[in-house]
Amino acid sequence: MLEPAPKDTLQVVFLDVGQGDSALVVFPNGKTMLIDGGETDQGRRLVQKLQQLGVKQIDWLVATHPHSDHIGGLIQVLKSLPVLEIWDIAMPFESPVYRDFLLAARAAKTPDGKRPAFRKVRSGLKLQPVPNISVSVLAPREPLLSGTRSDPNNNSIVMRIDAPGGSLLFTGDIEREGRQRLYDARANLGTDVLKVSHHGAANGTDKAFLNRVNPRVAVISVGAGNRYGHPHKETLALLQGKRVYRTDLQGDIIMRLGADKKLQVATTRSTPARQSADEKTTRPPLTSAVVGSRNSKVYHTPECSQLPKPENQVRFRSAQEAEKAGYRPHACVEGE
Ligand SMILES: [Zn+2]
Ligand SMILES: [Zn+2]
Structure with missing residues (x-):
């Protein structure tokens, strides 16, 4: 069940948007941050879920990178809810969905009818929504990476949230080059909860990275039966021994971090019997044309x-x- 967050709690909901990413952060003072929104066809459902969660406005709407499985659903959010600030990496990217996203961003409204601030986000940006909770942007950094397998993925906004109840790391879709850059910048990566990069693709995670992050809990945002075979079995093998939550198996994943340092996790779908990390994942054959x-x-x-x-x-x-x-x-x- 999706319900509004109790007062004085940091609540993070990894929303099931099929093959894509979306997470809603509600700070103890009620301020909200929406990180990505899945594909365009998920937009209406996403807005409904936000309403169930009691969200009246988005204070920070974050597009980690311009791929459609991250920004598509944000278009409907921009049309449906007041938004105060939009975060984007502002890298040149040609796609109909990104164009629609920018148009929706331009037409969006703050609660008092103004235009939301559009912020080009780089590492070093820090936010303190409440005195004891900080949001730190670790990537991307100038100049943006270019010539990698996927520059949009590698230039994803990476950020950590540090709260008395624990810490979370959001990685977008960064791949090897993006990880290397985090190491070069000596970013503090150790966190309790890791949003696994790139829907559990093998290029999103490796052993060295997991050693640095050393998460207690890992979340994979991924669609059931997707044509990429995400999450890859290599990633699941690396995560063996951690508590792994998956949106394809468990639906929306609701985390509450209280001041008592206890991390509570609930899911909207019950955990299937065979959900351990060594579960055989059947990689669907890439049979589409x-x-x-x-x-x-x-x-x-x-x-x-x-x-x-x-x-x-x-x-x-x-x-x-x-x-x-x-x-x-x-x-x-x-x-x-
Ligand atoms: Zn993605
Ligand atoms: Zn991507």
């Missing part, structure tokens, strides 16, 4: 915004078929 580019020998999902010109397109029945023909996946295939 893909589109190859004759020139670059790269293949894309049919929905990719960077499809080759029609005359250069080659159709394959599946990713496997494309790879057999010597094509490699575009960033869109690994999952946003």
